[in-house]
Amino acid sequence: MTKPQGNPTVRMSDVAKAAGVSTMTVSRALRKDGPISEETRTRILDVVRKLNYVPDLTAGSLSSKKSGFVTVLLPSLNNLHFAQTVQALTETLETVGLQILLGYTNYCSDKEEELIELMLRRRPEAIILSYDGHTERTEELLKKASIPVVQIWETPERPIEHTVGFSNFDAARQMTCALIDRGYRKLAFLGEAHDAGTRGAARRAGFVAAMEEAGLSPHRLVRHKTPPVSITTGAEAGRILMETYPDTDCVFCVSDPAAFGAMSAVLESGRKVPDDIAVAGFGNFEISQYSTPPLSTVAVDPWRLGSAAAQLILKVLDAAKTGNAHALPPQHIETKVEMVMRESS
Amino acid sequence: MTKPQGNPTVRMSDVAKAAGVSTMTVSRALRKDGPISEETRTRILDVVRKLNYVPDLTAGSLSSKKSGFVTVLLPSLNNLHFAQTVQALTETLETVGLQILLGYTNYCSDKEEELIELMLRRRPEAIILSYDGHTERTEELLKKASIPVVQIWETPERPIEHTVGFSNFDAARQMTCALIDRGYRKLAFLGEAHDAGTRGAARRAGFVAAMEEAGLSPHRLVRHKTPPVSITTGAEAGRILMETYPDTDCVFCVSDPAAFGAMSAVLESGRKVPDDIAVAGFGNFEISQYSTPPLSTVAVDPWRLGSAAAQLILKVLDAAKTGNAHALPPQHIETKVEMVMRESS
């Protein structure tokens, strides 16, 4: 199956020639709204099909100064919630022909900075970042790029521009309160080390705040490995927890996977969930209601987050186009979170 | 925070002027290997930094006829295995500056065809598809594009070109045999309806084959909803199974999530796993060893799959560059699968 190398690519000029028109007319025929007679359009589209012409967007972008790209930077794809956010973003953006350039920061702000530099070379029309702390240079680069920036999955104190998300601090505080309400007093928090500036750290801070407000000591903090906690590292952390703070009656985990791991460690040790140690997570992944026992967790809506962010992008881009030279002032969309209490607590 | 609109972009010519050289010299300074004196290079790179110059890859691609893109089409991101494959692909491809253009087919070959047309406009240098059946036009488009094509996650009978994966049929057959070996006789298969041409169908066929080879009746087939089976639809299917084939002693599910759902349905009905009904899945997701009971499943290696595919791409691209006009003959890399028997069966 040797490839028919050098298969000469069909260009717009080939179509133009075959249809007996200029390239501009072909170009117009190819968009929905181009000012062109129905007759010429159908004739051209016929030729396009006959010649199997595939427009070259690289050339188009260069000429029109519109790349058609939106950059999306997330910590990792290895998390169904981010994956869902991406799918939601894609679905909305593709309705207007925008394509996503995806990057993974691995929860590392230096990697993020690197990626942004790289992505900016493709001249994206907007950029969506998941908040987890950014380097100074990242913020500089973004400002210089003068394209809309949307931070998602958090409502940062000092946002770069637009935001779509919720307060991880508040959400964690709420869950901690809910657990305290259920009668637990010796609560622990299970999270990552080296989480400075991340949403995980915000959740931990929310836990600490709620504990202090309730007059309880928030000293039971297990911080194991770097983000993200997997189920396996969650289990390790669970074992550390039981050894370090054997009096713990409830452990609130930075994420659902961490909670699955912790729960498995607890059960394996012969203790019962929730009777000996209650467990709660963060995220409400689909599996969480099917675990044994079903997991109490903070429900977030990754799908809604993605589509809200995408719609915001469209709105901002549209405002910029409409000559609104100053575009829109920074928008802040708050998405809801919900405490879902199940049998694990 | 009104945006400093019209922030005039710095071009290569600006850098050239500021450094007192031609754009070509700047261009050369910006690549690792450009023939240029160390002195000029450092001087130019200084200017680049000072002016915050960000090269425009759109222009670069048009001129060099290299987009730097590799298109990756997967059924969905809503599956940790695909996400891992993508991460592995990304890691390898980014070492040579290739960037991924990602698309989701939603397990729909028409959507795939549509995506391919769209993606081809960006002139990707290669394309990676997950096999789940393709339309005729898809194959045509790919052939005309004359770029390397790699099908992954299956070893199709009639591959388009290169492949990296395993036989879903064989894997499912092996697992079915393993289950039969364990003493089960009234096995059921739980999968999707409308799965023509998909890997799910191949797994079902593997189940049927193994049953027939063992002289057992493969009539217990539950086919519920369209791909992919979620945990929730898996649970629905599990209930249907127990109603339709109450004598079932073991159910092999098309995927791990389906198996979690089925297992939950079985447990909820008051039956025990594996004593009343054994359960097995396909995929070996991280969570599978932490379920109650731990899940027997077919282990695949999504990470290795992604990196093997990426390396293959690099090899093929390199061969093409080296003037090997005929490139490489179709390569077929087989990845291993492993039967992991746990307490659920």
Add this chain to the structure above:
DNA sequence: TTGTAAGCGTTATCAA
């Protein structure tokens, strides 16, 4: 090692 000139395949712009 550096520079010049000519595109790359589109679309913006203006004119007809």
Add this chain to the structure above:
DNA sequence: TTGATAACGCTTACAA
């Protein structure tokens, strides 16, 4: 409604 022409910002190819 259509067309001619000039970009778009870079790199190739060749010359110096």
